[in-house]
Amino acid sequence: MVAVAAPRQLPRLLHRYKQALIIGGIVLAWLVLWLLFRNIGTLPLDASALTPLHRWINDINDAVGASRNSNPVFLYFFNEIRLVIDEFVTFVQALIAQPSFGRPVPVIGWLGVVGIAGFVSLAVAGWRVALLTIAGFVFLGLQGLWQESMDTLSLTLAAVVISLLFGIPLGIWAGLSDRANRVMTPVLDFMQTMPTFVYLAPLTLFFLIGPASATIATLIYAAPPAIRITAHAIRSVPRNTVEASESLGATRQQTLVKVLLPSARKTIVLGVNQTIMAALSMVTIAALIDAPGLGKTVVKALQTLDVGTAFNAGLAIVVLAIVLDRVTTAATERRKLPRWAFFGGLGVTGVLVYLSYTYLWAAEFQSDVEIGSSIRQGATAVTEWAQDSLPLITGGFKDFVTFVLINPLQALLAESPWFLVALVIVALSFLIGGVRAAVVSAVCLGLLVATGLWQDSMITLASTLVATIMVMVLGIVVGVWMGRSKRADRFIRPVLDAGQVMPAFVYLVPFLALFSASRFTAIIAAVVFAAPVAIKIIADGIRAVSPTTVEASTALGSSSWQTIVKVQLPMARGALTLAANQGLIYVLSMVVVGGLVGAGALGYDVVAGFSQGQLYGKGLAAGVAIVVLGVMLDRLTQAAAKRWTN
Amino acid sequence: MARHNVLGAVLVGALALSGCSGAKVGDSSSGATGDCGTFNLAVNPWVGYEANAAVLAYVAEKELKCKVTKKELKEEVAWQGFGTGEVDAVVENWGHDDLRKKYIDEQKTAVSAGSTGVKGQIGWYVPPWLAKEHPDILDWNNLNKYADKFKTSESGDKGQLLDGDPSFVTNDEALVKNLNLNYKVVYGGSETALIQAFRQAEKDKKWVIGYFYSPQWLLNEIKLEKVKLPEYKAGCDADAEKVACDYPDYDLDKIVSKKFADANGPAFQLVKNFKWTNEDQNTVAKYIAEDKMKPEDAAKKWVDANADKVKAWTAKA
Numbered sequence: 014m015v016a017v018a019a020p021r022q023l024p025r026l027l028h029r030y031k032q033a034l035i036i037g038g039i040v041l042a043w044l045v046l047w048l049l050f051r052n053i054g055t056l057p058l059d060a061s062a063l064t065p066l067h068r069w070i071n072d073i074n075d076a077v078g079a080s081r082n083s084n085p086v087f088l089y090f091f092n093e094i095r096l097v098i099d100e101f102v103t104f105v106q107a108l109i110a111q112p113s114f115g116r117p118v119p120v121i122g123w124l125g126v127v128g129i130a131g132f133v134s135l136a137v138a139g140w141r142v143a144l145l146t147i148a149g150f151v152f153l154g155l156q157g158l159w160q161e162s163m164d165t166l167s168l169t170l171a172a173v174v175i176s177l178l179f180g181i182p183l184g185i186w187a188g189l190s191d192r193a194n195r196v197m198t199p200v201l202d203f204m205q206t207m208p209t210f211v212y213l214a215p216l217t218l219f220f221l222i223g224p225a226s227a228t229i230a231t232l233i234y235a236a237p238p239a240i241r242i243t244a245h246a247i248r249s250v251p252r253n254t255v256e257a258s259e260s261l262g263a264t265r266q267q268t269l270v271k272v273l274l275p276s277a278r279k280t281i282v283l284g285v286n287q288t289i290m291a292a293l294s295m296v297t298i299a300a301l302i303d304a305p306g307l308g309k310t311v312v313k314a315l316q317t318l319d320v321g322t323a324f325n326a327g328l329a330i331v332v333l334a335i336v337l338d339r340v341t342t343a344a345t346e347r348r349k350l351p352r353w354a355f356f357g358g359l360g361v362t363g364v365l366v367y368l369s370y371t372y373l374w375a376a377e378f379q380s381d382v383e384i385g386s387s388i389r390q391g392a393t394a395v396t397e398w399a400q401d402s403l404p405l406i407t408g409g410f411k412d413f414v415t416f417v418l419i420n421p422l423q424a425l426l427a428e429s430p431w432f433l434v435a436l437v438i439v440a441l442s443f444l445i446g447g448v449r450a451a452v453v454s455a456v457c458l459g460l461l462v463a464t465g466l467w468q469d470s471m472i473t474l475a476s477t478l479v480a481t482i483m484v485m486v487l488g489i490v491v492g493v494w495m496g497r498s499k500r501a502d503r504f505i506r507p508v509l510d511a512g513q514v515m516p517a518f519v520y521l522v523p524f525l526a527l528f529s530a531s532r533f534t535a536i537i538a539a540v541v542f543a544a545p546v547a548i549k550i551i552a553d554g555i556r557a558v559s560p561t562t563v564e565a566s567t568a569l570g571s572s573s574w575q576t577i578v579k580v581q582l583p584m585a586r587g588a589l590t591l592a593a594n595q596g597l598i599y600v601l602s603m604v605v606v607g608g609l610v611g612a613g614a615l616g617y618d619v620v621a622g623f624s625q626g627q628l629y630g631k632g633l634a635a636g637v638a639i640v641v642l643g644v645m646l647d648r649l650t651q652a653a654a655k656r657w658t659n
Numbered sequence: 660m661a662r663h664n665v666l667g668a669v670l671v672g673a674l675a676l677s678g679c680s681g682a683k684v685g686d687s688s689s690g691a692t693g694d695c696g697t698f699n700l701a702v703n704p705w706v707g708y709e710a711n712a713a714v715l716a717y718v719a720e721k722e723l724k725c726k727v728t729k730k731e732l733k734e735e736v737a738w739q740g741f742g743t744g745e746v747d748a749v750v751e752n753w754g755h756d757d758l759r760k761k762y763i764d765e766q767k768t769a770v771s772a773g774s775t776g777v778k779g780q781i782g783w784y785v786p787p788w789l790a791k792e793h794p795d796i797l798d799w800n801n802l803n804k805y806a807d808k809f810k811t812s813e814s815g816d817k818g819q820l821l822d823g824d825p826s827f828v829t830n831d832e833a834l835v836k837n838l839n840l841n842y843k844v845v846y847g848g849s850e851t852a853l854i855q856a857f858r859q860a861e862k863d864k865k866w867v868i869g870y871f872y873s874p875q876w877l878l879n880e881i882k883l884e885k886v887k888l889p890e891y892k893a894g895c896d897a898d899a900e901k902v903a904c905d906y907p908d909y910d911l912d913k914i915v916s917k918k919f920a921d922a923n924g925p926a927f928q929l930v931k932n933f934k935w936t937n938e939d940q941n942t943v944a945k946y947i948a949e950d951k952m953k954p955e956d957a958a959k960k961w962v963d964a965n966a967d968k969v970k971a972w973t974a975k976a
Contacts, residue, residue: 059832060846061899079766081742217736222745301704303730312731316706317876317948318854404859415812518851525855530821530847531813609849611813617846621825626735626757 032444043437047429054430056467060617063631064465070630078218087219095225102171102224106305110163119163122369122376123154126163128362130336135358136350138343149336154378157385158307158329165306166333168299169292172228176236176288181281184243185269188277194244199644201237206598206643208605209234209298210623211636217302227304235292242284246277279345286341290513293334297516311516320396320522321389327519328388334514335507400526407527414479415533423475431467434458438645446652457645464634464641472614474642476532476607477600480539484596487540488547492592493577495548496555496585509545517542517606525610535607535616542606543599547592554588555581590654597650601643615639695725698926699747701737702729705850706876708751710943711775713954715750715933717962722973723925734758734826741916742768748915748930753779753827763914770920772913772927776934777874779909781827783820783886784871786861790884799838799888806841808866817843821869823853830902831870834888837903857883874937876948932972939965 058064081087107113108120121129127150135143153162187194209230220226250273258272274281300308307326314322350358369375426434435458443451461470495502517538528534558581566580582589608616615635622632698719702712712729719725730737730746738758740746762769785796795801802818809818820842822831831844847853853869854877860867861881871883888905895904919927939961946957962969 060844061829061832075761075765078739078742078761214733214735214739218739218743221743222730222732222736222740300731301733302736303732309731312704315851316704316709317951318851319951400859401862404863412812522851522855525852526859529811529813529859530845530852530856531811533812608846610852611845611847613846613848617825617848620848624733624735624824624826625828626761 036441036444039437039440043425043429043433046433047425050430050433052428054432055428055471056431056462056465058465058468060621061628063628064634066463066465067628067630067634070633071627074215074629077215081218091219095220095223098171098175098220098225098228099223101175102168102228105167105171106164106224108167110160110167110305118373118376120370121366122372123150123159123378124375125362125366125369127151128365128369132358132362134336134340136355137348138340139348142339142343145339146336149332152332153329155382155384156325156329156388157383158310158326159378161305161307161310161326162329162333165293165296165308165330168224168227168231168304168306169289169296169333171224172231172235172292172295173285173289175228176232176239176292177285180236180239180284180288181243184240184281184284185247185274187240187244188247188273189269197240197244201241202644202647203640204233205237206601206640208602208619208636208639209295210605210619211633213298213302214623214629222303224304226302227299230299230302230304231292231295234295235288238287238291239284242287243277243281246280246284247273249280250276282341282345286338289337289341290334293330293337293514296330297518308516311519315518315522318522319393320519321391321393323516323519323522324392325385325388327515330514330516331511335510338510396523399523404527408529411528411531411533415531418479419475419532419536422478423472426475427468427471431462434471435462442649442652445649445656450648450652453648454645457641460641461638464638466615466618466631466635466638469614469618469635470638470642473604473612473616473639476536476612476614477539477597477604477642477646480536480543480600480603481593481597483536483540484543484547484600485593487544488551488592488596489582489589491544492548492551493555493581495552496581497577502552505548509548512541512545517603518609521606521610530611532607532612534610535603535612538606538610539600539603542603543596546599547596550588550592550595551585554585554592557588558584586657587654590650590657594647594650594654597646598643601639601646604639695719695723695925698725698727699740699745700727700729701740701746701749702731703734703737703749703751704731706944706948707777707874707940709947709954710940710957711750711777711933713947713958714935714943714961715929717955717958718969718973719926719929721962722969723929725926738762738769738914741914742766744916744918746916747919747926748772748913750913750930750933751775751777751911752914753911754909759914768917769914770917772915772920772931774934775911775913777911777937777940779872779874779911780885781870781872781906781909782888783831783868784857784883785868785886786857786865787882787884788861788864789866797884797886799840799886802868802886803839803841805866809842809868811845813845814843817841818868819843819845821845821847821853821856821867823847823870824850827870827872829870830896830899830906833900833902837901838889857881874940874944876941876944879941879945879949929972932974934972935968939968 103111106119109126110119112118113120127147130150131143131147134146153159156162183197187197212233213230216226216230220229254272254276255268258268263271296304296306296308297311298308300306300312307329310326311323314320314326365375435455438458439451439455442454461467464470491505495505520541521534521538524534524537528537562580562584563576566576571579604612604616605619606616608614608618608620615638618628618635619632619639622628622630622635698716700712700716700719702709716727716729720727730740732740732746734749734752734755735758737746737749738755738761741762759771763771783799790797793805796805806818809820810816811819813819818841820831820835820840822829822844823846825846825848834840835842835844847856847869853871856867856869857871857877858881859865868886877883889903891905891907896902896907913930913933915927915930943957943961946952946960947954950957952960
């Protein structure tokens with residue numbers, strides 16, 4: 014195979030070589046011009062300075078606020094939506110979380126909830142997962158966080174149910190119609206990369222303070238994966254299956270219900286899974302507008318830098334995430350429970366629910382045996398040890414990376430004249446993705462200039478690139494390891510899940526001690542959040558390389574290293590590019606968190622806009638700048654991926 | 660057959676369990692509500708505020724029999740709540756002239772309910788070890804002398820002035836420029852970042868200068884020293900670009916919704932009459948932050964020890 018393909022690849026190789034030369038030339042020219050025009054036309058803006066655009070947004074925001082009580086759109090449209098969602102969430106809370114219907118406890122106590130969760134897991138995911146679920150839920154109680162966990166679960170379930178109610182039909186539509194897909198994609202990009210801080214305050218203006226606002230904030234971030242993955246699932250049903258169905262005379266609707274949806278089922282469940290994960294990652298942010306549950310515990314503990322308490326609550330979120338993830342993942346495989354087990358389980362669950370409705374011991378989790386305080390003390394001790402003994406080494410490492418990598422890149426991007434950077438990026442886009450990519454980049458760069466935050470955008474871009482490089486290095490090293498060893502996978506995966514849903518500030522407190530308030534700390538935070546996604550994607554890609562190919566390579570006497578570099582990685586390049594793309598997007602979604610630990614630039618602009626009325630417009634503009642950066646980088650990496658994988 | 664036995668055994672076991680054990684839900688009745696009604700109290704996210712709110716909520720619940728709903732919100736969102744009718748009171752407000760203008764003067768949905776008695780200060784602080792070893796650092800005129808020592812990876816060849824919490828107005832960039840200081844303002848971005856920086860500075864004798872404020876629970880643990888800036892005179896901070904003077908002292912006050920004030924219920928009277936001192940607040944804040952007491956327990960402890968002060972707040976109600 015290789016021998017046959019070689020001659021055909023030669024012209025392509027030559028072409029690539031030429032292109033590398035051109036790219037090298039562009040970068041070299043950039044460096045020279047940078048030396049000449051350094052610090053000219055960099056479009057800086059002081060932290061407290063505003064542009065007319067920012068003031069204009071402020072005025073609109075004020076006007077909307079002032080007209081709230083008289084505007085019919087508020088009275089009859091938003092209020093109705095709010096009422097429905099409020100009722101729904103409050104109902105779920107009344108069932109499992111909050112004292113309700115004149116009772117001092119919820120309708121279903123802990124024992125009943127454990128029973129129901131166990132039974133549902135048993136029915137959709139099998140014995141092993143059911144045991145995990147029961148253990149997980151009991152663990153929440155032992156942590157001393159039963160009620161908080163149930164509040165979080167209620168809100169998450171409500172947000173997920175509403176997301177799916179709208180997400181799956183929209184996803185099917187986008188899967189069937191190219192036009193719908195084209196319209197929806199940018200909207201979804203917007204929903205996923207626009208920092209929550211930007212719309213948190215306006216949301217409470219539209220939907221008031223309470224469960225409705227928290228649910229809507231969550232579902233704005235959580236619904237896009239369901240829509241995207243459903244559309245993707247519908248699209249990837251093989252063409253000939255659909256054609257076969259149509260040639261047999263099936264109507265469109267029959268094809269959809271009988272052919273498309275069943276074949277796409279497995280992938281759609283994956284979308285449900287991603288939606289749940291995304292919803293759980295919003296728990297802490299929603300707490301800033303009074304969302305009940307574990308997020309509040311985290312936020313409150315961090316006011317006094319009580320890492321132990323914050324970690325305990327963060328761990329509960331992780332436990333919930335792992336349980337929900339394993340249940341939904343296992344649910345992708347159809348299984349049939351024996352009838353006796355089904356009805357037996359149903360009976361036991363009924364009894365448990367009855368007990369938990371009637372008796373206090375089954376309603377409220379007894380706190381005699383509890384492990385929460387040991388977890389708190391353990392986390393505090395570990396944090397203190399790390400803060401006392403490591404800063405000398407870690408501080409040196411931070412300085413090294415800052416001087417070697419971050420500072421030069423930032424100098425090049427943020428201290429060049431804006432038109433020079435824009436020209437370079439458009440030229441590179443053209444080389445990578447042709448005219449289309451060049452136009453997209455040009456429009457995005459124009460929008461960045463229009464936000465008035467060019468220099469801040471470039472500083473953020475520099476940090477984003479450094480973080481993405483680190484994510485990819487980690488992704489390849491750990492991903493290959495996990496892809497080649499089942500055992501490594503089993504041990505590392507829960508750690509990755511934790512990295513994705515543990516509220517960032519829990520680990521940022523010790524990180525601040527290790528690396529001070531700096532751009533590097535922000536980068537590390539982004540890496541902790543983004544690397545798990547990249548690692549998982551690469552591991553799956555490596556595992557998908559056909560075993561016979563790998564065996565053949567080993568049989569030919571290749572060492573492990575050669576097999577990885579020559580066979581597995583090249584064959585998994587689709588996964589590698591997807592990992593780079595998703596890594597970038599996830600890094601960008603941490604820009605705001607970075608702003609809280611010393612990254613400055615766009616992240617700080619957004620945070621400040623959320624906290625100070627007169628900076629609101631600037632915060633919104635910074636949010637838009639982050640979205641624009643995201644769209645530009647996303648389209649560029651996708652274009653590069655297309656070119657590389659073809 | 661076997662499966663029926665399993666089912667039966669489970670059911671019998673469960674019935675046996677329920678027959679012999681435990682108190683039933685609803686056995687004990689609790690809670691009585693007086694004529695006070697519901698009191699929606701915003702809780703902004705810092706410990707000093709929490710102390711005010713805890714004590715007010717405790718008194719309102721125990722003495723006035725109100726149903727207190729605490730809502731944990733950032734300042735902006737809390738003020739917005741006056742207009743939407745979801746927040747009755749904010750009980751520690753730091754200036755926020757922009758919010759006053761918007762909600763008190765323009766939308767007329769909020770009114771001031773007087774001072775809390777607590778005095779707030781904003782400024783530049785250094786860790787105690789530094790103030791002790793180099794006492795002259797506490798005068799801004801000498802700051803340039805030490806600029807080199809404050810260099811970090813973030814400040815390039817200048818000294819780093821660590822700014823923090825984006826919730827508060829800062830004039831630091833203008834101050835550095837107008838006082839010709841060889842410093843760069845680095846935005847830590849959160850109170851957490853500031854506290855960690857000062858804690859480490861004191862422990863490892865590192866050079867840190869940054870924006871901070873009092874009252875703040877950290878000052879119970881580490882006595883940060885304030886650097887003297889050119890004295891504040893009324894109006895010297897009128898033009899944000901040209902500020903070259905210290906921050907004003909803040910008289911921290913209470914803001915309530917217009918509706919709540921007009922209704923003039925017992926909860927409003929309590930909020931209006933509530934007044935204590937920095938020392939009182941620090942005591943309760945210490946209970947919460949250092950002794951890790953629950954806010955209601957901390958409030959109870961203070962109220963029990965200060966019955967006379969509490970009486971003054973509720974006397975006129």
